[in-house]
Amino acid sequence: MSPISYRLGTGALHALDARFKFVILIVLSxxxxxxxxxxxxxxxxxxxxxxSFLGCSFKSLTTELRYLLVLLLxxxxxxxxxxxxxxxxxxxWLSFSRQGAAAGALIAARMLLVVLLxxxxxxxxxxxxxxxxxxxxxxxxxxxxxxxxxxxFGLLLRLIxxxxxQFAETMDAQRARGVENRINxxxxxxxxxxPFLRRSFSAADRLSIAMEARCYTDDRTGHRxxxxxxxxxxxxxxxxxxxxxxxx
Amino acid sequence: xxxxxLENLKHQFPDGTVGLDGIRLSISxxxxxxIAGSNGSGKTTLLRHLNGLLNPTAGIVxxxxxxxxxxxxxxxxxVGLVFQEPDSQIVGETVASDVAFGPQNLRLDPAEVDRxxxxxxxxxxxxxxxxxxxxxxxxxxxRRLALAGILAMGPSVVAFDEPFASLDDTGVRSIxxxxxxxxxxxxxxxxxxxxxxxxxxxADRLIVMQAGRIVRDGFxxxxxxxxxxxxxRKPCTCGWPANRRE
Numbered sequence: 001m002s003p004i005s006y007r008l009g010t011g012a013l014h015a016l017d018a019r020f021k022f023v024i025l026i027v028l029s030x031x032x033x034x035x036x037x038x039x040x041x042x043x044x045x046x047x048x049x050x051x052s053f054l055g056c057s058f059k060s061l062t063t064e065l066r067y068l069l070v071l072l073l074x075x076x077x078x079x080x081x082x083x084x085x086x087x088x089x090x091x092x093w094l095s096f097s098r099q100g101a102a103a104g105a106l107i108a109a110r111m112l113l114v115v116l117l118x119x120x121x122x123x124x125x126x127x128x129x130x131x132x133x134x135x136x137x138x139x140x141x142x143x144x145x146x147x148x149x150x151x152x153f154g155l156l157l158r159l160i161x162x163x164x165x166q167f168a169e170t171m172d173a174q175r176a177r178g179v180e181n182r183i184n185x186x187x188x189x190x191x192x193x194x195p196f197l198r199r200s201f202s203a204a205d206r207l208s209i210a211m212e213a214r215c216y217t218d219d220r221t222g223h224r225x226x227x228x229x230x231x232x233x234x235x236x237x238x239x240x241x242x243x244x245x246x247x248x
Numbered sequence: 249x250x251x252x253x254l255e256n257l258k259h260q261f262p263d264g265t266v267g268l269d270g271i272r273l274s275i276s277x278x279x280x281x282x283i284a285g286s287n288g289s290g291k292t293t294l295l296r297h298l299n300g301l302l303n304p305t306a307g308i309v310x311x312x313x314x315x316x317x318x319x320x321x322x323x324x325x326x327v328g329l330v331f332q333e334p335d336s337q338i339v340g341e342t343v344a345s346d347v348a349f350g351p352q353n354l355r356l357d358p359a360e361v362d363r364x365x366x367x368x369x370x371x372x373x374x375x376x377x378x379x380x381x382x383x384x385x386x387x388x389x390x391r392r393l394a395l396a397g398i399l400a401m402g403p404s405v406v407a408f409d410e411p412f413a414s415l416d417d418t419g420v421r422s423i424x425x426x427x428x429x430x431x432x433x434x435x436x437x438x439x440x441x442x443x444x445x446x447x448x449x450x451a452d453r454l455i456v457m458q459a460g461r462i463v464r465d466g467f468x469x470x471x472x473x474x475x476x477x478x479x480x481r482k483p484c485t486c487g488w489p490a491n492r493r494e
Contacts, residue, residue: 005381006341006342006381008379126341126342126345127341127342127345128340128341128342128345128348154339154340154341155339157341158338158339158340158341158382161381161383162335162383165383203335203336206331206333206336207336207339209301209336210331210336210337210339211339211349212301212324213299213301213324213329213331213337214324214339214350214353214397214398214401215321215324215325215350215353215354215401216349216353217353217355219355220352220353220355221351221352221354221355221356221357221358221361222352224358
């Protein structure tokens with residue numbers, strides 16, 4: 001099971017209205033973009049404590065986010081090697097600067113923190129509530145099919161694990177037939193992508209027929225979202241903290 | 249009283265292939281009918297006409313006296329179709345949300361949706377897994393979940409398309425038990441299969457199809473000996489007492 005998926009729980013975060021969680025996520029993400037090292041450290045500690053409390057294994061989370069971590073490492077290195085400043089060491093004609101490393105680490109930490117905030121939202125919110133919240137936010141925009149977008153969002157969450165299984169199966173089938181003997185990455189990618197996409201589109205076709213068989217319509221009973229005084233209180237605290245971080 | 253009536257049903261696919269060729273068939277309420285045939289014989293095409301997923305090229309399909317074309321939504325509510333690959337049918341992110349999908353499409357009151365979800369999960373023995381992601385279920389559990397999703401819509405007819413495909417013995421037994429329960433509860437059950445063994449002695453009627461036509465129709469144990477001629481594996485239990493004597 002993916003560590004970035006809903007976990008059953010009865011805690012305060014689980015009980016919070018999904019719409020409020022979305023707003024708090026946006027406010028905190030915006031404040032993280034402007035936050036300094038101290039606030040980032042505080043938020044990171046809070047996030048780590050929260051995720052461990054929610055039973056999220058950091059080993060599996062690191063495995064799940066491995067490609068993102070590689071990307072963040074690249075961001076850090078590019079920043080450290082391209083930003084002028086006091087040189088720590090030189091690699092050929094490139095200089096690794098102290099200021100660049102600090103700026104790179106800050107950017108990487110901000111991006112990672114936003115992802116961890118999103119992970120917390122996904123872990124503590126039922127997909128049906130996320131779907132209902134997306135629909136609720138899109139409703140005021142005329143011309144946007146809010147219900148259909150909400151359904152697509154829900155299907156996306158449902159299909160990600162299935163697609164990853166199909167991807168792994170296709171990759172194994174290619175390996176079993178010696179694709180690793182081919183050095184050309186374009187050749188390998190082509191032979192992986194074509195069967196994978198064909199399988200995915202055919203699965204999507206079957207899914208749409210099954211939805212039709214179950215009377216699918218945009219105008220359907222929605223998930224009930226109810227806000228309580230506690231939701232407003234948590235939202236107020238989140239907004240005040242966000243403003244405080246932006247102001248300091 | 250007949251709940252399903254097909255009159256001279258014909259279906260031709262866009263590439264010219266004939267899927268169904270003049271099917272005449274009536275299925276009485278509360279009966280358990282098995283439709284057998286080799287791959288491409290038209291079993292799935294036939295099932296998809298029962299709830300309007302496919303439209304006939306000619307002929308008429310009536311469900312409980314009313315043509316499917318007159319009210320497709322009613323036909324889909326009356327005839328629940330359990331697909332061959334349950335992964336294609338499961339749309340919910342959790343077991344409970346998947347079962348709720350159909351009742352929500354019927355725009356039922358949220359309390360009624362919850363009641364139906366709970367009852368359907370209880371009836372197929374998946375209540376304890378209500379919050380589990382469906383992709384973590386076993387093959388048999390996924391088929392039972394697909395069935396729960398259908399039962400929550402309150403159908404009169406439950407049609408299974410190849411329910412035993414790629415299931416282990418435990419999975420097959422659990423599906424047979426569900427079929428027996430549905431039959432005892434008064435549902436009309438239609439099963440397409442090319443494995444007659446699990447249902448031979450519990451079905452009321454066996455229909456054999458070949459090239460879009462009905463080639464045999466009768467009491468299962470009386471015609472099961474002939475199914476080998478039409479690309480269906482003859483059940484090992486056929487002629488068992490005679491073999492034993494030999």
